[in-house]
Amino acid sequence: MAIRCFAAKSKKEALVPYEYEPQPLGPWDIEVKITHCGICHSDISLIDNEWGISRYPLVPGHEIVGTVVSLGSNVQELKVGQRVGIGWQRSSCMHCEWCIQGEENLCLLQEATCVGHQGGFAESIRADSRFAFAIPDELDSAHVAPLFCGGATVYSPLVHHGITPMSRIGIIGVGGLGHLALQFAKGFGCEITAFSSSREKEEESKQLGAHHFISSVDKDSLQKAANSFDFLLCTVPTPLNWEEYLNCLRPKGTLCFVGAQTKPIEVPFFSIINGRKQVCASNIASRPDMNTLLRFAVLHGVQAQVELFPMREVNQAIEKVRSGAIRYRAVLYNES
Ligand SMILES: [Zn+2]
Numbered sequence: 001m002a003i004r005c006f007a008a009k010s011k012k013e014a015l016v017p018y019e020y021e022p023q024p025l026g027p028w029d030i031e032v033k034i035t036h037c038g039i040c041h042s043d044i045s046l047i048d049n050e051w052g053i054s055r056y057p058l059v060p061g062h063e064i065v066g067t068v069v070s071l072g073s074n075v076q077e078l079k080v081g082q083r084v085g086i087g088w089q090r091s092s093c094m095h096c097e098w099c100i101q102g103e104e105n106l107c108l109l110q111e112a113t114c115v116g117h118q119g120g121f122a123e124s125i126r127a128d129s130r131f132a133f134a135i136p137d138e139l140d141s142a143h144v145a146p147l148f149c150g151g152a153t154v155y156s157p158l159v160h161h162g163i164t165p166m167s168r169i170g171i172i173g174v175g176g177l178g179h180l181a182l183q184f185a186k187g188f189g190c191e192i193t194a195f196s197s198s199r200e201k202e203e204e205s206k207q208l209g210a211h212h213f214i215s216s217v218d219k220d221s222l223q224k225a226a227n228s229f230d231f232l233l234c235t236v237p238t239p240l241n242w243e244e245y246l247n248c249l250r251p252k253g254t255l256c257f258v259g260a261q262t263k264p265i266e267v268p269f270f271s272i273i274n275g276r277k278q279v280c281a282s283n284i285a286s287r288p289d290m291n292t293l294l295r296f297a298v299l300h301g302v303q304a305q306v307e308l309f310p311m312r313e314v315n316q317a318i319e320k321v322r323s324g325a326i327r328y329r330a331v332l333y334n335e336s
């Protein structure tokens with residue numbers, strides 16, 4: 001039976017109601033009746049074909065939560081009626097050196113949920129069960145949906161860069177990714193500084209976990225923070241003066257990018273050689289990390305702050321995300 005959804009017919013267009021016939025259910029596949037789907041900035045980048053990888057008609061949506069309604073013949077880990085979440089990654093080869101180490105998000109043959117496949121702005125989806133994650137009962141569907149991409153994006157680098165309770169970390173940007181990064185960092189028990197250009201976010205960032213706040217438009221404050229951080233996580237997509245931030249790192253410190261930068265990152269050589277500093281980036285999370293993320297969210301009360309929209313208002317929701325007015329993630333829900 002055809003799946004009803006919303007699709008962009010071509011670049012930068014508003015979404016319109018659309019239907020497609022799903023592929024037959026493969027042995028590892030499940031069909032999921034979607035209850036909620038977050039809107040990620042990457043969905044908008046795909047609608048606009050900003051990265052040159054989009055294929056139309058394009059059904060966005062890769063922060064999917066729903067209930068399993070049918071199972072392929074090989075699926076044993078999941079059951080009909082179980083609540084699951086699906087993120088950016090749809091599949092990987094399952095046998096390369098990265099896949100067998102449990103780092104499927106590094107697989108060269110990975111596929112994305114809504115690139116060349118139909119995503120979650122839909123009533124249901126067929127997906128590989130090995131990239132669908134059982135959701136603990138403690139986590140609410142609307143508030144957990146953004147963890148499947150936004151949450152994964154900020155949690156994974158904290159794990160892989162060995163953040164400890166003694167780490168001094170800074171989160172650059174208090175928005176869709178940053179508000180989640182602050183909560184995860186709080187769970188790691190480290191000393192946290194929020195950087196934002198909006199002074200009015202100081203109080204909120206402290207409620208989310210920050211011990212300190214630095215106005216990123218105040219040059220004096222940035223200079224005073226020189227040699228203060230082991231790790232800086234940049235969650236904003238806009239170019240900043242990276243030299244100033246690298247100067248805030250202690251020797252051996254790391255500046256890690258997770259917000260998709262739209263311009264090349266300019267790094268002056270002497271801002272990294274002195275102190276043997278690192279500049280790197282991180283994308284999504286592996287399957288093992290997704291499972292620990294969900295346990296972490298239960299243990300430490302991490303949840304996205306969301307604004308809910310019925311699926312039929314998808315275009316209004318997208319416009320609000322585009323305008324930067326969402327606090328902090330938009331989540332669509334199906335009404336029946
Ligand atoms: Zn692989």
Ligand SMILES: [Zn+2]
Pocket residue numbers: 040041042043062088149150
């Ligand atoms: Zn995303």
